Every structure is written in structure tokens, then in C-alpha cells.
Amino acid sequence: MLEKAFSGSKRYWSWVIFLLVLIGIGFGSYLYQLNKGLAVTGMSRDVSWGLYIGQFTFFVGVAASAVMVVLPYYLHNVKEFGRITVFGEFLAIAAVTMCLLFIIVDLGKPMRLFNVLIYATPHSIMFWDMIVLNGYLLLNILIGWNVLEAERNAVAPPKWVKKLVYVSIPWAVSIHTVTAFLISGLPGRHYWLTSIMAARFLASAFAAGPALLIILSLIVKKFTKFNPGETAIKKLALIVSYATIISIFFVILEFFTAFYSNIPSHMHSLEYLFAGLEGHSNMVPFMWMFAVLAVIAMVLLINPGTRNKENTLLIACIAVFVSMMLEKGLGLIIGGFIPNAFEKVTEYAPTLPELLITLGVWAIGAFILTILYKVAVSVKEEVRA
Amino acid sequence: MKISRRGFIKLTGAGALGLGLLPVKNVLAGDHSNVTSDGKRWAMVVDSRKCGECNDCIVACHKTHNVPEIDNKEEEIKWLWKEKYEHAFPSQKHDFVDEDLKKRPFMMLCNHCDNPACVRVCPTQATFKRKSDGIVMMDYHRCIGCRYCMAGCPYGARSFNFNDPRPFIEEINKTYPTRTKGVVEKCNFCAERLAKGSLPACVEACPNNALIFGDLNDPDSEVRKVLREHYTIQRKPDLGTRPSVYYIV
Numbered sequence: 239m240l241e242k243a244f245s246g247s248k249r250y251w252s253w254v255i256f257l258l259v260l261i262g263i264g265f266g267s268y269l270y271q272l273n274k275g276l277a278v279t280g281m282s283r284d285v286s287w288g289l290y291i292g293q294f295t296f297f298v299g300v301a302a303s304a305v306m307v308v309l310p311y312y313l314h315n316v317k318e319f320g321r322i323t324v325f326g327e328f329l330a331i332a333a334v335t336m337c338l339l340f341i342i343v344d345l346g347k348p349m350r351l352f353n354v355l356i357y358a359t360p361h362s363i364m365f366w367d368m369i370v371l372n373g374y375l376l377l378n379i380l381i382g383w384n385v386l387e388a389e390r391n392a393v394a395p396p397k398w399v400k401k402l403v404y405v406s407i408p409w410a411v412s413i414h415t416v417t418a419f420l421i422s423g424l425p426g427r428h429y430w431l432t433s434i435m436a437a438r439f440l441a442s443a444f445a446a447g448p449a450l451l452i453i454l455s456l457i458v459k460k461f462t463k464f465n466p467g468e469t470a471i472k473k474l475a476l477i478v479s480y481a482t483i484i485s486i487f488f489v490i491l492e493f494f495t496a497f498y499s500n501i502p503s504h505m506h507s508l509e510y511l512f513a514g515l516e517g518h519s520n521m522v523p524f525m526w527m528f529a530v531l532a533v534i535a536m537v538l539l540i541n542p543g544t545r546n547k548e549n550t551l552l553i554a555c556i557a558v559f560v561s562m563m564l565e566k567g568l569g570l571i572i573g574g575f576i577p578n579a580f581e582k583v584t585e586y587a588p589t590l591p592e593l594l595i596t597l598g599v600w601a602i603g604a605f606i607l608t609i610l611y612k613v614a615v616s617v618k619e620e621v622r623a
Numbered sequence: 624m625k626i627s628r629r630g631f632i633k634l635t636g637a638g639a640l641g642l643g644l645l646p647v648k649n650v651l652a653g654d655h656s657n658v659t660s661d662g663k664r665w666a667m668v669v670d671s672r673k674c675g676e677c678n679d680c681i682v683a684c685h686k687t688h689n690v691p692e693i694d695n696k697e698e699e700i701k702w703l704w705k706e707k708y709e710h711a712f713p714s715q716k717h718d719f720v721d722e723d724l725k726k727r728p729f730m731m732l733c734n735h736c737d738n739p740a741c742v743r744v745c746p747t748q749a750t751f752k753r754k755s756d757g758i759v760m761m762d763y764h765r766c767i768g769c770r771y772c773m774a775g776c777p778y779g780a781r782s783f784n785f786n787d788p789r790p791f792i793e794e795i796n797k798t799y800p801t802r803t804k805g806v807v808e809k810c811n812f813c814a815e816r817l818a819k820g821s822l823p824a825c826v827e828a829c830p831n832n833a834l835i836f837g838d839l840n841d842p843d844s845e846v847r848k849v850l851r852e853h854y855t856i857q858r859k860p861d862l863g864t865r866p867s868v869y870y871i872v
Binding site for chain 2: 274275276277279281282283284286287341344345346347348350351353354356357359361362363364365368420421424425426427503574575578579580581582584
């Protein structure tokens with residue numbers, strides 16, 4: 239089926255070349271980082287994880303969200319999702335690949351990456367994160383590809399694929415749970431030390447992921463002959479609505495516990511993020527942008543009139559995606575390091591090479607997504623022709 | 624009681640499974656109150672009353688271990704350094720701390736915890752607690768530079784080589800390795816000196832004998848004597864890490 243990716247319109251090829259250029263820029267920046275060390279990033283002794291780990295965390299959520307189309311379709315026989323499950327699975331493949339790349343670019347010694355396998359250490363959550371992420375990647379490649387091939391050949395997918403689908407459903411939950419455990423079990427990181435972390439992660443994932451899937455479906459609808467279907471998008475919009483509301487609710491819960499208990503160490507990070515601490519306020523505009531966008535999205539999604547209209551739904555989905563990315567892909571990780579162990583504030587801001595490398599990883603994700611979606615759409619166009 | 628072969632195999636299997644679950648039980652319901660090393664447990668008492676203006680201990684430590692002098696605060700490497708009381712013990716500070724305590728420097732170093740969070744999170748065992756004496760050590764050749772240990776350590780004891788450290792070392796001590804960029808490092812309680820029977824470099828360098836070093840598991844050791852005779856505190860003891868560095872205030 240991959241041959242489908244090698245023929246396309248002029249617009250398709252320009253997009254692919256555009257992405258390849260971005261990948262090249264990102265790769266060049268990475269070589270620079272590899273040569274000079276992580277000193278070229280904005281990370282420091284105090285804020286020792288930054289944009290890379292934030293983006294990693296966020297895209298684990300995007301990957302996990304594929305389950306929001308797979309579960310209704312396979313467990314509840316929601317037929318409308320049949321047309322787009324493969325898009326969810328292919329989105330997961332691109333997102334997990336991005337996650338793995340974000341981890342690799344964050345490593346001080348990437349050439350020693352395989353030490354994680356050679357010296358497998360089950361008491362480290364990172365070991366389990368490696369297992370679940372790679373397993374999820376493999377599951378989605380096997381499932382997505384085989385289901386699509388079966389659709390092309392107008393036969394039912396092989397039986398073992400369905401068994402893998404059932405495995406992939408709890409597995410999707412596991413990738414984001416384990417990623418939450420990565421940070422929610424560390425003594426002395428008060429902002430992260432909250433048992434609601436995994437639940438919060440899943441809620442924001444099920445908001446941001448399906449929101450992206452809606453945006454992608456609308457793009458597919460506009461630029462190809464394949465229509466993912468009105469009802470599928472409407473159902474997805476409903477999922478995004480509930481997940482967004484639950485996400486915002488969970489954030490409010492964090493505020494309540496911190497500020498009603500009035501324990502300084504529990505309040506500090508939230509104060510830093512939303513109001514600034516000891517005169518340091520780099521993150522404040524971003525966190526307020528998160529809050530405003532989340533509220534706009536919620537209003538647009540709760541109101542059926544705006545939720546069911548394509549234009550306003552698109553705005554709502556972009557607002558959800560951007561707001562969740564600011565909260566989880568930036569604020570959450572940085573907030574955990576500020577203030578530091580000595581209750582001092584060292585701020586963080588990504589540098590240009592760091593941003594270009596991040597852009598490069600994004601471009602790789604978009605590239606994989608483009609190729610896979612091109613194959614999927616071509617097959618679906620061919621089947622329906 | 625008559626037992627069939629089938630029944631016997633079933634019972635044996637169940638028994639074997641139970642034995643297999645024993646370590647799980649130890650992890651989930653084990654008694655963590657006496658996590659200790661097998662033999663010695665090195666510890667340090669910092670007598671802050673005796674600590675003066677000099678930096679002799681820091682200089683000795685950093686020279687011995689080829690710790691680079693990096694001026695950029697964000698990328699600096701430090702094994703031993705000074706903090707004010709309010710930063711060293713943030714949960715102990717209050718509005719009316721006496722002037723002397725406010726000004727007094729407190730020496731910060733790796734706590735060589737008995738229950739170290741850094742060791743728990745490290746995905747490659749590049750940082751590990753040595754069974755024989757409880758020192759939390761680093762294998763610079765195994766570290767992948769993921770910095771999970773830095774997120775895990777509640778004491779800010781760890782530094783990451785954002786740069787190649789070698790150009791920042793004034794005079795290289797050839798008896799101790801230098802590091803490369805991309806790995807984490809921290810105080811090692813002078814494991815290399817202890818192996819030869821000498822005291823840690825900082826302890827030896829201190830002109831006021833403000834640093835007392837010894838074996839916690841030996842009731843007659845110098846540290847145990849000092850601990851018996853003085854009121855001492857630890858940094859963030861409520862986190863359950865069981866630090867091996869104590870402070871006399």
C-alpha cells in the first residue's frame with residue numbers, strides 16, 4: 239500500500255518537501271546541540287527538563303487518544319467511527335514516534351540510549367514508559383496497517399488483529415498513566431506529587447487528541463475526495479466537550495487543595511505559573527492564555543449551536559489543542575522545577591536551537607502523518623470508487 | 624489424606640507462585656524503617672557553629688574531583704557549596720530567626736540517603752547505592768544523561784554537564800577521572816579516598832573541624848558520639864529519604 243504515498247498532486251509534494259526542509263533544519267540544529275552539549279538549550283541545573291520533556295508528555299496524550307475512536311467502534315459498535323479509526327491509529331503512530339524522538343533529543347548521551355535495555359531497571363518508571371510506548375507504537379502499526387489492507391481487499395481483517403485491538407485499548411490508558419507516574423511519584427516535587435496526575439493526563443489527552451483528530455478530519459474532507467462523515471465528527475466533538483470540561487475541573491481541584499490548605503510548598507508552583515513568584519513571571523502570559531483559550535473552547539463546545547457548526551467547532555478544537563499544549567506541554571513540567579529545592583526561583587525559556595529542534599520533531603510527526611494519511615485516504619478513495 | 628498427582632502438581636505450582644510473590648510483598652508491605660547497607664554506613668555531621676568564612680573544603684573537594692569552574696549559574700557544577708539557613712531548611716524557617724543563624728553558611732552536599740530517590744528513578748542503575756557502605760555512587764560511563772535523577776533528588780544535589788567540563792578545569796588531578804558533557808555528577812563522599820583509608824577531602828581540609836565523618840553503624844564512631852551529644856537536624860527528613868548528612872545548628 240505504501241506505493242500510494244509516492245503519487246500525489248503538486249500540492250501534496252510541495253507539502254512533503256516543505257516538511258522535509260523543516261526536518262533538515264531541525265536535524266542541523268540537533269547536530270549543533272550534539273556538538274556543543276545541552277548548554278545550547280534554556281535548561282539549567284534547576285530547571286533540568288524543559289520544552290522537550292513537556293512536548294513528550296503532551297504527545298503521549300495525543301497518542302493515547304486514539305482509544306477514543308477505537309473503543310466506541312470495537313466495544314460499542316459505534317459504526318460511524320469505522321471510517322476514521324484508522325486515522326486515530328495512524329495519528330497515534332506519528333505521536334508516539336514524536337514522543338520517542340523528544341526523549342532522544344533530551345538525552346545528554348543519546349549514543350548510550352540502549353543502556354535502558356542492556357541494564358533494564360524495573361524500579362525505574364522510565365523503563366516501563368519505554369516498554370509501554372514502544373509496545374503501543376507496534377500495536378498501532380500492526381492494527382492500523384492490517385485493518386486498512388483488509389479494507390482495500392474488501393475482506394474482514396484477520397482474527398488476531400481484533401485480539402490486538404482489545405489489547406490496545408487498556409494499553410492506550412497505560413501509556414499515559416505510566417507517563418504520569420514518571421513525575422507524580424517524586425519526593426520534593428510538590429507540584430507533581432498529586433495522585434490526580436494520571437487522571438488529569440488522561441482527561442486532557444482525551445480533549446486534545448480528539449480535537450486534533452477533528453481538525454485533521456476537516457482537512458482530509460477539504461483536500462481529498464474522502465469524507466470522514468458528519469456524524470463521526472459530531473460524536474468526536476461531544477467527546478472533546480466532556481473531556482475539556484473534566485480537564486478544567488481537574489485543574490480547579492489542584493487549585494483548591496493548594497490554596498485552601500494554604501501550605502506554601504503546594505501553592506508556590508501555581509503562584510509562579512499564574513501570578514509570578516519573587517518577581518519572576520515568564521510563564522504568566524502563557525498560563526493565562528491557557529486559561530482563556532480553555533474557557534473559550536468550553537463555551538463553544540457546550541453550546542450545541544456552535545459545537546455542531548463546522549467553523550466554530552474548528553475554532554473550539556484549535557483552542558482546546560493549543561490550551562492543553564500550553565498547560566501540559568510547557569507549564570506542567572517547568573512548574574515542577576520552580577521554585578527549586580532551596581525555594582529559589584530560576585526561570586526557564588527555550589532557546590532558538592531548542593525551538594528549531596522541537597519544530598524538527600513536529601515536522602517528522604507531520605511527515606509520518608502525511609504519508610500514512612495519504613495511504614489511508616487513497617485506499618478509501620479507491621474502495622469507494 | 625489422599626492426594627492425586629494432579630492435585631500435587633497444582634499445590635506445588637501454587638506454592639511456587641506464592642514464593643514468587645514474596646519479593647512483591649516485601650516491596651508493597653515491607654518494613655522500610657530499617658533500610659541500611661550491609662556493613663558500614665558512612666555519614667557526616669556538619670557543625671555549622673564552627674563553620675567560618677573560608678572555602679577551604681569546597682576548594683579541596685572541587686580540586687580533588689576535577690569539578691569545573693563554570694561561571695554561568697545555570698550550567699554550574701557543584702559537589703559542595705554554601706546555602707543560607709532559610710534555603711537549606713526551607714520548612715524550618717520563620718520570621719524571627721536569630722541574626723547569627725541567618726548569616727551562618729550551611730554546607731550542602733549529596734545526602735547519601737539510605738533510601739535514595741535518585742537511585743529509585745535511574746533507568747540504567749548508573750546511580751546506585753553501594754551495598755558495602757551506603758554511598759550513593761555514579762557510573763559516569765553508564766549515565767545516559769536523562770536527568771531523571773535530578774528531578775528525583777529533593778535536595779538539588781546533582782549537577783549536569785551541559786558543557787564539556789574539561790576546558791573549565793584549571794589544573795587536572797590525574798588520579799581522578801574528568802567527566803564528559805552529557806552526564807550527571809555529584810559528591811561521592813570521596814569513595815576513592817576512603818578506599819585508601821583516608822578521610823574525605825573536605826573533612827581533611829576544614830581548619831575548624833566543622834565536618835565530622837564516620838560510620839553510623841559503629842556505635843563507637845566519631846559521628847555517633849557527636850550525634851549522641853548534640854541536637855542535630857537533617858534536610859527534609861519528612862520525605863523518608865533518610866539522609867546521612869546531619870547538621871548541628
